[in-house]
Every structure is written in structure tokens, then in C-alpha cells.
Amino acid sequence: xxxxxxxxxxxxxxxxxxxxxxxxxxxxAGVRSWRTTRLGGRPRGxxxxxxxxxxxxxxxxxxxxxxxxxxxxxxxxxxxxS
Amino acid sequence: xxxxxSMSGQPGSDPVTCDVVVVGGGPAGVxxxxxxxxxxxxxVLLDSGARLGGQYFRHPAVAARPVTAGFDRFxxxxxxxxxxxxxxxxxxxxxxxxxxxxxxxxxxxxxxxVTVRCRALLIATGAYDRPLPFxxxxxxGVLTAGGAQxxxxxxxxxxxxxxxxxxxxxxxxxxxxxxxxxGARVLGVFEANGGLGLARHPLPAxxxxxxxxxxxxxxxxxxxxxxxxxxxxxxxxxxxxxxVTVARxxxxxxxxxxxxxxxxTLAVGxxxxxxxDLGVQxxxxxxxxxxxxxxxAVDGAQRTSVEGVWAAGEPTGVGGWRLAELEGHLAGxxxxxxxxxxxxxxxxxxxxxxxxxxEALISRRGRLRVFGQALLEAYPxxxxxxxxxxxxxxxxxxxxxPLGRIREALRLGATDARSVKSLARPGMGWCxxxxxxxxxxxxxxxxxGPPRRPVVQPVSLGTLAERPQPLSWKDLP
Amino acid sequence: xxxxxxxGAGVVGAACAHYAARAGLDVTVLDRGPVxxxxxxxxxGNVLVSDKEPGPELDLAVLSCRLWRALAExxxxxxxxxxxKGGLVVAETPEIQRRxxxxxxxxxxxxxxxxxxxxxxxxxxxxxxxxxxxxxVHYPQDAQVQPMLAAARLLGHGSVRLRTGVTVTGFxxxxxxxxxxxxxxxxxxxxxxxxxxxxWGGEIAALAGVELPILPRRGFILVTEPLxxxxxxxxxxxxxxVTNVASDAAGxxxxxxxxxTPAGTVLIGASRERVGFDRTxxxxxxxxxxxxxxxxxxxxxxxxxxxxxxxxxxxxxxxLPVIGPDPRAPGLYHACGxxxxxxxxxxxxxxxxxxxxxxxxPGLELSPFRPDRFEPALRPDRFExxx
Numbered sequence: 019x020x021x022x023x024x025x026x027x028x029x030x031x032x033x034x035x036x037x038x039x040x041x042x043x044x045x046x047a048g049v050r051s052w053r054t055t056r057l058g059g060r061p062r063g064x065x066x067x068x069x070x071x072x073x074x075x076x077x078x079x080x081x082x083x084x085x086x087x088x089x090x091x092x093x094x095x096x097x098x099x100s
Numbered sequence: 101x102x103x104x105x106s107m108s109g110q111p112g113s114d115p116v117t118c119d120v121v122v123v124g125g126g127p128a129g130v131x132x133x134x135x136x137x138x139x140x141x142x143x144v145l146l147d148s149g150a151r152l153g154g155q156y157f158r159h160p161a162v163a164a165r166p167v168t169a170g171f172d173r174f175x176x177x178x179x180x181x182x183x184x185x186x187x188x189x190x191x192x193x194x195x196x197x198x199x200x201x202x203x204x205x206x207x208x209x210x211x212x213x214v215t216v217r218c219r220a221l222l223i224a225t226g227a228y229d230r231p232l233p234f235x236x237x238x239x240x241g242v243l244t245a246g247g248a249q250x251x252x253x254x255x256x257x258x259x260x261x262x263x264x265x266x267x268x269x270x271x272x273x274x275x276x277x278x279x280x281x282x283g284a285r286v287l288g289v290f291e292a293n294g295g296l297g298l299a300r301h302p303l304p305a306x307x308x309x310x311x312x313x314x315x316x317x318x319x320x321x322x323x324x325x326x327x328x329x330x331x332x333x334x335x336x337x338x339x340x341x342x343x344v345t346v347a348r349x350x351x352x353x354x355x356x357x358x359x360x361x362x363x364x365t366l367a368v369g370x371x372x373x374x375x376x377d378l379g380v381q382x383x384x385x386x387x388x389x390x391x392x393x394x395x396x397a398v399d400g401a402q403r404t405s406v407e408g409v410w411a412a413g414e415p416t417g418v419g420g421w422r423l424a425e426l427e428g429h430l431a432g433x434x435x436x437x438x439x440x441x442x443x444x445x446x447x448x449x450x451x452x453x454x455x456x457x458x459e460a461l462i463s464r465r466g467r468l469r470v471f472g473q474a475l476l477e478a479y480p481x482x483x484x485x486x487x488x489x490x491x492x493x494x495x496x497x498x499x500x501x502p503l504g505r506i507r508e509a510l511r512l513g514a515t516d517a518r519s520v521k522s523l524a525r526p527g528m529g530w531c532x533x534x535x536x537x538x539x540x541x542x543x544x545x546x547x548x549g550p551p552r553r554p555v556v557q558p559v560s561l562g563t564l565a566e567r568p569q570p571l572s573w574k575d576l577p
Numbered sequence: 578x579x580x581x582x583x584x585g586a587g588v589v590g591a592a593c594a595h596y597a598a599r600a601g602l603d604v605t606v607l608d609r610g611p612v613x614x615x616x617x618x619x620x621x622g623n624v625l626v627s628d629k630e631p632g633p634e635l636d637l638a639v640l641s642c643r644l645w646r647a648l649a650e651x652x653x654x655x656x657x658x659x660x661x662k663g664g665l666v667v668a669e670t671p672e673i674q675r676r677x678x679x680x681x682x683x684x685x686x687x688x689x690x691x692x693x694x695x696x697x698x699x700x701x702x703x704x705x706x707x708x709x710x711x712x713x714v715h716y717p718q719d720a721q722v723q724p725m726l727a728a729a730r731l732l733g734h735g736s737v738r739l740r741t742g743v744t745v746t747g748f749x750x751x752x753x754x755x756x757x758x759x760x761x762x763x764x765x766x767x768x769x770x771x772x773x774x775x776x777w778g779g780e781i782a783a784l785a786g787v788e789l790p791i792l793p794r795r796g797f798i799l800v801t802e803p804l805x806x807x808x809x810x811x812x813x814x815x816x817x818x819v820t821n822v823a824s825d826a827a828g829x830x831x832x833x834x835x836x837x838t839p840a841g842t843v844l845i846g847a848s849r850e851r852v853g854f855d856r857t858x859x860x861x862x863x864x865x866x867x868x869x870x871x872x873x874x875x876x877x878x879x880x881x882x883x884x885x886x887x888x889x890x891x892x893x894x895x896x897l898p899v900i901g902p903d904p905r906a907p908g909l910y911h912a913c914g915x916x917x918x919x920x921x922x923x924x925x926x927x928x929x930x931x932x933x934x935x936x937x938x939p940g941l942e943l944s945p946f947r948p949d950r951f952e953p954a955l956r957p958d959r960f961e962x963x964x
Contacts, residue, residue, distance in 0.1 A: 021162050035160075035162060035255075035256060036161055036162050037150070037151075037160055037161020037162055037255075038160075038161075038255045038256070038257070039254075039255060042251055042254070042255030042257045043255075043257075045251065045257060045259070046255070046257040050240040050241055050340050051240040051339065051340070055500055056500075057500045058500050060238060060500070061239075061240050061339050061340070062238070062240065063240040063241075064240075064243060064247060064251070065238075065242065065243060065244060065247060065497070065535075066228060066229060066231075066243075066244045066246065066247050066535070067243060067244065067246065067247025067248070067250040067251055068155060068228060068246060068247065068250050069148065070228045070229075070531060070534050070535065071244075071497065071530075071531050071534065071535045072498065072529075072530035072531045073238075073497060075530070082560075087247075087250075088148070088149075090150055
């Protein structure tokens with residue numbers, strides 16, 4: 019695996035350094051929120067950054083939502099925001 | 101319809117995997133695992149992360165090594181551990197139960213259920229940031245101090261361009277210095293308490309002064325203001341953080357005056373919450389630490405009140421990485437000693453086990469604990485923060501419960517955090533009260549209690565329904 | 578001095594207090610913990626008529642179901658999440674389906690509405706149900722409430738005084754007669770004392786020198802992540818649930834009970850075992866509940882459990898609650914031992930007891946629920962008519 023690759027967020031490319039989490043890659047690319055809350059529709063992105071708060075839930079490659087801060091980005095990952 | 105699975109977890113149904121399982125790959129877990137493995141025990145270390153290190157020794161997969169104090173030694177320990185024990189990364193422990201053996205229930209990478217059976221368990225699960233709620237704290241761009249640090253250390257990502265650091269405790273210094281050193285414009289580090297109030301413990305303070313002074317110097321060199329008795333009491337923005345309100349506080353953290361600072365990122369933290377879920381599941385006794393946090397009670401040998409269960413590091417009281425590493429080491433030694441005693445068929449005697457630990461280590465642990473307690477005393481959370489909240493300020497981010505609903509629950513007859521939770525749902529969501537637990541307890545007028553979380557990590561129903569795969573030592577990598 | 582002292586601020590105590598207050602009585606409620614801190618706080622909020630065979634408990638349930646609806650209307654929007662969503666009992670085999678339909682025909686005579694559903698039509702009720710089920714019965718009167726909120730709202734009646742954190746340590750007596758309670762905060766006298774201590778009702782009774790054989794029957798519930806769209810519309814359970822409820826076994830019994838909540842989560846029960854007050858989580862029990870839920874709703878396979886909790890149902894050997902005056906201790910009334918049906922049966926319990934305390938004739942015959950029915954010499958099967 020090369021040390022630099024891309025993933026996509028809603029089809030838009032985002033650069034990744036190997037070993038970065040999806041949450042970190044999105045945050046670094048200026049994408050600060052990628053879901054909204056059920057009741058208030060409030061935007062959510064990284065908060066605790068270490069898997070505790072579940073704010074950063076994200077759907078990758080169509081899977082059920084996972085914590086973006088714990089998920090190592092893989093080349094070609096497709097992230098969909100809601 | 102499929103029939104229910106056969107009962108798993110019956111005594112003796114699976115052979116034991118190893119002598120000791122260590123949960124957590126930070127300084128305490130690695131030191132403990134290594135000490136036990138070097139004395140001939142079969143050790144499995146489990147960690148949810150992709151790399152060993154925990155929070156303090158978090159490091160990137162590629163790129164330059166961090167400048168974290170103690171890091172080189174940690175890397176040597178981790179390498180040695182890789183040769184002498186089985187290290188299972190990306191394994192999330194969701195429960196520990198007991199049926200004679202201790203059974204550690206994990207989710208392997210990809211989500212499959214596995215169990216690791218052992219005779220001894222070392223809980224070295226660390227701690228996470230303790231946030232306090234304030235208006236706007238759920239805006240994207242507001243991060244915990246530990247979150248900003250994790251981005252920097254683990255991913256090489258600078259959390260923002262114009263950053264404010266706020267909260268309480270010495271941890272704010274490395275966070276501010278790290279961000280400034282990595283190119284962020286740090287607009288201020290705001291300490292809600294009165295600064296290094298360590299006069300009552302001058303000796304340990306002096307011993308550690310070098311580190312704090314180093315960070316302070318780094319901040320000064322980059323012209324980052326460090327102000328005490330200041331806090332961020334509100335965050336502003338439409339869809340993201342655009343500005344914060346910084347208040348000047350009195351001793352109890354009541355607001356005296358405010359000003360607004362435009363910024364894109366806030367890193368905020370008010371100390372740490374020890375992660376003790378697994379110990380509580382097993383029924384280990386807890387005690388209230390200096391700051392009121394529930395922690396696992398341990399004896400001089402790092403043993404909890406439950407037979408076969410040890411704990412080290414922050415779960416026994418927040419005290420920093422040096423203390424964590426030492427406690428982990430002591431736990432590893434006493435686990436090995438207990439094993440020898442058991443194999444010899446001798447009666448297990450606490451004093452005997454503890455007696456096999458070098459006196460110098462015990463007195464060093466004592467000194468480090470004194471220092472850790474002194475820090476907790478110097479950087480308490482004062483009650484004035486409750487005055488920063490408005491009725492519509494979210495207290496629980498997951499279930500979106502504002503302060504007003506918590507107050508209503510108290511009016512309806514809730515008298516403690518648990519009944520507030522029943523009536524208004526704070527802490528019922530995804531994070532299970534890890535983020536809001538402290539605030540909800542204090543709003544209910546009590547110190548935070550031991551967390552009751554029978555399911556520590558989310559587990560899919562399909563996985564839970566399956567019979568987990570019992571790991572055997574010879575199959576481990 | 579209050580007219581009525583209620584021991585226990587769970588949903589049954591709250592309903593007793595509420596109806597007594599509505600009858601014009603001055604009521605004080607005492608609880609050693611907070612509101613709904615015991616079994617109420619561990620309940621799913623079931624208001625069911627579908628899980629009972631014809632008999633006194635069914636009559637109580639039918640009355641209660643009507644009263645819950647009325648209470649919800651009174652409470653208005655700031656209520657307790659009353660949701661008349663209906664129950665769907667499903668049958669795995671044609672034989673079970675025949676028995677379910679026969680039971681429904683019997684209970685219809687007691688006022689229970691139902692529709693028999695064929696296997697093909699089940700997905701019209703629940704689109705995500707597993708295939709291969711023989712059929713089911715739909716019960717439109719089944720409902721759900723948020724039990725803690727319901728208890729708290731019922732206690733909100735103006736002439737109810739709530740005192741939490743007060744532990745009852747004994748009773749004051751005048752001869753045989755109970756004249757009030759002793760507590761760790763002093764004595765309190767009242768004309769009537771209602772024991773609504775749920776699973777701990779036997780201990781309270783013992784303080785008055787009378788015996789109530791109430792035992793804890795543990796149950797676990799799994800709670801899933803909140804789902805963006807509701808997956809399950811009704812309370813759905815398998816026919817095995819009915820037989821497990823009525824069983825006397827001490828060992829573990831489980832049957833799938835699955836339902837969505839207004840918060841978006843799915844609740845999964847139900848396990849029953851008599852193991853005392855042991856709160857230790859049993860992973861095998863959780864595993865069985867998960868397996869049964871996935872078997873019923875395969876779409877739940879990828880849905881994650883984020884929490885589980887347990888509670889202790891107040892179990893009486895004959896599965897009937899204890900409701901009414903205690904002839905062994907005049908002035909003491911009982912309203913406890915509802916096992917897993919306490920939320921559902923609470924309003925009827927409170928309503929009937931208020932009638933008795935105010936000297937009226939209760940709307941339902943209370944003799945099957947008599948507190949002294951467990952005394953060897955007084956077993957009701959020895960009497961044609963209640964004393």
C-alpha cells in the first residue's frame with residue numbers, strides 16, 4: 019500500500035496518509051461534519067476523537083454507521099454523509 | 101425460525117486461552133503484559149486501536165516519531181512484548197464475565213465475536229476526556245483536548261488554523277504547545293483554575309517542573325497567551341464553530357466578564373474520566389478519587405477486590421503515564437507471583453505476593469500517587485460551570501437532552517442521576533453517558549457513580565446471537 | 578396528617594396515590610429511592626391484554642387498558658409517551674396458531690378485541706417479520722407507555738405529596754390496627770397505608786407481621802442503537818411468551834418480545850429466571866435474546882445493541898397480584914406482586930383500591946387478589962365465597 023492515497027466523500031476525493039483514520043482525513047480536508055442528529059438536525063463531526071462519544075458516526079462503503087475516528091481509511095473507501 | 105444457540109460460557113466448556121489477559125495497550129497495559137510475560141506467563145494483550153500506545157503514546161503509522169517524553173522506552177517495551185506475548189490489536193472488549201475462568205468477550209476486526217479465557221485479568225483501559233457542557237459545545241469544530249491531541253499525534257492532522265484551548269489541568273499545556281508547534285495559531289490557553297497550585301507538595305512539583313516549564317516556554321516562544329481563571333463559556337457559529345465567548349471567572353467559576361474571540365477550533369477538557377466499565381461489570385469495589393470520580397479500589401499489589409482481577413493506570417486513579425507504567429509493571433510482577441504461588445499449591449496470601457515486589461518501586465509509586473492527587477486537588481471542577489448553561493443548552497449530545505428537560509425531571513421527583521436518566525434520557529444514547537455522565541450527576545446534586553454498562557461496546561444482534569469463537573493459545577499469531 | 582400513606586413510588590404506588598387523590602383523599606407517597614427507581618424503571622412499559630388467559634387478571638387488564646387511555650388523554654402532550662400501537666402474537670406452527678386463535682376467541686368474551694392473521698398476511702402488519710411463520714393474532718388494545726414518566730406524571734396530582742429518600746422501617750399500631758409508618762425520618766400517621774413496594778412488598782408486609790410470598794424473577798432487556806426509520810410497528814412476540822409468563826419454573830426461560838420505541842431504539846426481551854437479586858449480566862442470556870430476536874426479524878442482524886439492563890419482577894406463586902385490605906393488619910392495604918404486568922395493571926389497581934378505601938364497592942371482584950390467600954388455612958379454593 020502506498021503511503022498516500024485517496025478516498026471519496028459523496029464522490030469527492032479526499033487525500034489520506036496511510037494509517038490515518040477516516041475522521042482525521044475528513045477533518046484535515048475541511049469536512050467538519052458528516053451527519054446530522056435525529057431530532058434537531060444538528061451537524062456532527064469529530065468531538066472526542068478516540069471512540070468514546072459516537073458523534074462521528076459515518077457510513078463507509080454502504081456499511082452501517084461506524085465511528086470515523088476509529089476507522090483506518092483504506093484506498094478507495096467511499097464515504098457517504100447524510 | 102432458527103433455534104436458539106446452545107448455552108455458551110458454561111464452566112469448563114472451553115480450555116483456557118492463556119494465563120493473563122491485559123486489556124489496554126497504553127503504558128500500564130504494555131508494562132504489565134511485559135512484566136508477566138518475562139516471568140514465563142502466557143499473556144494476551146487486547147487493544148481496540150490499530151497500534152499500541154494508548155492515548156499518551158499515540159503515534160502515526162508513518163512519518164516522524166513524536167517527541168513525547170518516554171516514547172523511545174515505550175517503543176522498546178512494545179517491541180519486546182511483540183516477541184514475548186500475543187498482542188491482538190483492533191479487538192474491542194465488550195464484556196468480561198466469569199464462570200470459574202474469566203471470560204473476555206471481544207469483537208475481532210470485521211466484527212466477529214471471540215472469547216479469550218484466562219485466570220488473571222489486568223484492566224489497563226486508561227481514561228478519556230471529561231467535557232463540561234456549555235452553549236454551543238456540540239458545534240463541529242469544538243473538540244475535546246484529547247481529541248485534538250489524538251489528531252495531532254496519531255494522524256498528523258492539526259485540528260484547526262485559529263485555535264483556542266480551554267479547560268483545566270496541566271494537559272492543556274502540551275495540547276496548546278503541540279498545536280502551536282505544528283503550525284496552528286493558538287489564540288490562547290485558558291485555564292479555569294488558578295494555575296499550578298502545587299505549593300503544598302513542593303517536592304513532586306519541582307521534580308515535574310521541568311516538563312511543565314518546557315511547555316510553558318514553548319507557548320511563550322510562539323506568543324501564545326496562557327491565562328488562568330478564564331474559560332470558554334459559549335461557542336458560536338451557524339453550522340461550524342466561528343467564535344467563542346471567553347469569560348473571566350471567580351474562584352467558583354462564576355462569570356465575571358466576557359469577551360468574544362473569533363476562531364475555527366476549540367480544544368476543551370476538564371480533566372479525565374477513568375474507564376472502569378469492565379471492573380464494575382465484574383463487581384470490583386470502587387472508591388471516589390480526590391475529584392469524586394469513581395475508580396477501581398486496588399491494594400498494594402494492584403489487585404482489585406475480585407479474585408484474579410488486577411487494575412493499573414488511570415482506572416485506579418488519574419495520575420499520568422509514569423504512574424500508569426509503574427502500576428502496570430507492579431501488576432505484572434504480582435500476577436506472576438500469584439501464579440507461582442497458585443501452582444505451588446500454597447495458600448494465596450496478599451502480603452506474600454506484595455512482598456515479592458521491590459521496595460523501591462513501591463515507594464516510587466507512592467511518590468507518583470501523591471503527585472497525581474496533588475494535581476487533581478489543584479485542578480478541580482468548580483460548580484460555577486452550571487451557571488454557563490441555558491435551558492436550551494444540550495447536556496446529552498446523543499439524545500439531545502437540554503438542561504431544561506433535566507430540570508423538569510428533577511421537578512418530577514428524580515433525585516439522582518439514574519432517575520434523571522430514566523425520566524429525561526440523558527446518557528441513554530450511543531455513548532451511554534460517557535460524555536454527559538459527569539455533568540448529569542452534578543446537575544442531580546451528586547458525585548458521578550460507578551457506571552453500569554453491561555455492554556461496553558456496541559455489538560450487532562447477529563454477532564451476539566452467534567456462539568463466539570474461543571481463542572486458543574496455539575492458534576494465536 | 579394524610580388520609581393515605583403509599584409506600585413505593587413506582588408506577589403502582591403512583592397510580593394508587595393518583596386515584597386516591599382524585600377521590601378527594603390527602604396522600605403522601607414515600608420511597609426509599611427516587612421515583613420509579615425499582616422494577617418500574619426496568620420495565621418496557623407494557624399495557625397488554627394479549628398475554629392473559631380468561632380470569633381475574635384479564636379483567637383487571639381490560640379495565641386498566643381503558644384507564645391508561647383515559648389517563649393519557651388527561652395528561653395531554655406533556656404526557657408519558659402513551660402509544661396504542663397494538664400487539665402482534667405470532668405462531669411458529671399451525672398447531673400453535675390454532676391454539677392462539679382459540680385463546681383469542683375465549684378472551685373476546687372479556688372485552689379483548691382481536692384479529693386472526695394468516696401467515697401470508699403477517700407482513701402486512703410487520704413487513705420485516707421472518708418468513709415461514711404460521712400466522713398470528715393482532716390485538717389492537719395493546720399499548721405502551723414510558724413507565725418512569727408515567728409514574729412521575731401520576732404523582733404530579735396536586736394533592737399527592739411525594740417524599741423520596743425515606744425508608745419505612747416499621748408500622749405504628751393501635752392493637753392490631755395499622756395507624757401509620759415508622760421511617761428513618763420519623764413516624765407518620767395515616768388512616769390507610771398502602772404497600773406498593775413491588776418486588777420488596779414481602780419485606781414491607783413482614784414489617785407489619787404478615788406474610789406475602791413475593792419473589793424476584795429476573796429479566797434482561799437488550800436495547801439497540803436508535804434506528805433512523807422505525808423497523809417494527811407493534812409489540813411483537815412469540816406464543817411461547819404466554820406460556821413462559823404463566824410458568825412456575827425457577828430456571829431460565831426466554832421468548833422473543835420485540836418492539837420499537839419513540840426514541841428509535843428497539844427493545845428486546847424477555848427472559849425469566851429466579852436467581853434472587855443478582856444483577857450480574859449473563860452473556861448467555863443476552864445471546865439467547867439476540868438469537869430469538871434475529872430469528873423473528875432477520876433485518877435486526879446488523880443492528881447493534883448498545884445497552885442491556887435487568888429488573889426484578891415481583892412474582893407471586895399463583896401469578897396474581899396482591900390487591901386489597903389485609904384482614905390480618907387492619908388499616909394496611911396491599912398493591913404489589915404484579916410480576917411483569919405492573920405497568921399495565923397499575924391504573925386498575927389504584928382505581929379499585931381507592932374505591933375500597935373510600936368505602937365504595939370495587940368495580941371488580943377483588944377476592945382473587947386477597948392478601949391472605951397464601952395462608953394455608955385460608956386458601957381460596959377452600960371457600961365458595963370470599964370471606
